[in-house]
Amino acid sequence: MQLTQSSVGRKIIMAVTGIVLVAFVCVHLLGNTSIFVGADAINAYAQKLHSLGPLVWVFRLVMLAAFVIHIFFGIQLTIENKAATPEANVQVKRQKTGFAAETMVISGLVLLAFVIYHLLHFTVRVTNPEIYVPMGDQGMVDVYYMVVMGFQAVLPVAVYVVAMGFLFLHVSHGFQSFFQTLGLSNDKSLPITMNISKLIAVVLLLGYISIPVLIVAGLVKI
Amino acid sequence: MKLKLHVWRQNGPNDKGRLETYEAPDVSPDQSFLEMLDDVNQALAKEGRDIIAFDHDCREGICGMCSQVINGKAHGGQERTTVCQLHMREFNDGDEIYIEPWKAKAFPIIKDLAVDRTGLEKIIQAGGYTSCHTGGVADGNALPIGKEAADYAMDAAECIGCGACVASCPNSSAMLFTSAKVAQLAVLPQGKVEAHRRVMAMTEAAKESDFGNCTNHYECQAACPKGIDVKFIAKLNREYLKALIK
Structure with missing residues (x-):
């Protein structure tokens, strides 16, 4: 009750679910960059994940739970925080916070929309049915072919690049927030975690956009 | 210095507030921000107009009563400075200054710049x-604190x-x-x-x-x-x- 209703309790929930999601995007990026090693590498990686069987579903449920809880409390807290300031001053000059921190709910909702599109694109396979070519006899598809063909047009590439811009914003504020919220920061460490936060956000941004951009530029091809 | 002030005026929590413009025609750079407002209020009182309500008490930066958002920043944005310790030398002749109250649902406006x-x-x-038992004054260093x-x-x-x-x-x-x-x-x-x-x-x-x-x-x-x-x-x-x- 305390945890799900109090101000600090919900902040802790946001931090813990948030760090799970950051951990996921980091691991996801590591796995995805195997596409640069070659078709065999990323297909072997996909095969490995596929072979985990029911564990994949346990993992997916945990991620889904973290995702839904993070979004639910994020929206709820934002509504409360807006209500706490019914009328702003005519002049408002911020001294410390930034665009990323002030637009967390917007970048968050854009990422939600992106994740839905991304799942339709590569997991549920709705948007581009022509990019799936069966491989082997266990219902697998050629992941390398799927990704390369999925990024031949400029539009999906643009969507991914823009969405990763929002991921950059979200993580740059969110990661350091985790340490502050769990009481793991002090006056000495906070500036450091804030810089690490931005660094991780930049690495995620460059890492993720490199895949669609290098494909559409023709540097990674079938 | 001559300044133009845009001050938030509001008669109570249920009134719809508005910015009103006032002239501060003869401001000394040695005045504190509150002293400058005192002069403006004196001129308003002489004209029989409603003076600008604002909270203040010690005027030496330790009581926490003064509370104004100046040009969009609480206490005017000078590092570690309350409004009463903000001096007019920080402003320039001809400046336009926005003076607004703390705005939050938890701080209903009493009048103008004074909030609850x-x-x-x-x-x-x-x-x-x-919580502790009262009684005689505790001995010094009876309770060691690092x-x-x-x-x-x-x-x-x-x-x-x-x-x-x-x-x-x-x-x-x-x-x-x-x-x-x-x-x-x-x-x-x-x-x-x-x-x-x-x-x-x-x-x-x-x-x-x-x-x-x-x-x-x-x-x-x-x-x-x-x-x-x-x-x-x-x-x-x-x-x-x-x-x-x-």
Whole structure:
């Protein structure tokens, strides 16, 4: 009750679910960059994940739970925080916070929309049915072919690049927030975690956009 | 100096406020901001007009009564400075200055620039104290407190309760104010006894008083005239986790 209703309790929930999601995007990026090693590498990686069987579903449920809880409390807290300031001053000059921190709910909702599109694109396979070519006899598809063909047009590439811009914003504020919220920061460490936060956000941004951009530029091809 | 002031005028919590423009024709750079407003009010009173209401008391930067958002920044944005300690030499001839009250649901406007900060009192009433038997004055050094803890507690105790943290927070959260008291008492032997109950009660009181939730903008520290550090919010979060697990 305390945890799900109090101000600090919900902040802790946001931090813990948030760090799970950051951990996921980091691991996801590591796995995805195997596409640069070659078709065999990323297909072997996909095969490995596929072979985990029911564990994949346990993992997916945990991620889904973290995702839904993070979004639910994020929206709820934002509504409360807006209500706490019914009328702003005519002049408002911020001294410390930034665009990323002030637009967390917007970048968050854009990422939600992106994740839905991304799942339709590569997991549920709705948007581009022509990019799936069966491989082997266990219902697998050629992941390398799927990704390369999925990024031949400029539009999906643009969507991914823009969405990763929002991921950059979200993580740059969110990661350091985790340490502050769990009481793991002090006056000495906070500036450091804030810089690490931005660094991780930049690495995620460059890492993720490199895949669609290098494909559409023709540097990674079938 | 000659200045043009845009001042928030509002007759009460239910009135719809508005900015009104006033001239300050003869401002000395040696005046404090409040002295400049005193002159404006004197001129208004002479004309038989309604003077601008604003809170003030000690005028030496220690009481926490003055509370104005000047040009969009709580206390005017000068580092570790209350409005009363802000001097007109920081402004230039011909400047236009916007003067507005603390704006938050938890701070209803009484009149013009004066707001009701009872919400902060409610947070203190919920746990900003230590329960102890009264009696004779305790002997000096009967209760040893390490230098580090004493310094830490003193830094937190610098809070003057002005509410600039709330006014500057995009969420109108009072977490810096709350954390300063929680952290101060949590490191002292007198306060440790009730530490768990205190952090729960004080954060709950903040919520009930319509303050928002902290989302780590750190605007509060930048606006605080006493430089209260957001490390105390981290400390509050730590205390909260300890109380939760217990």
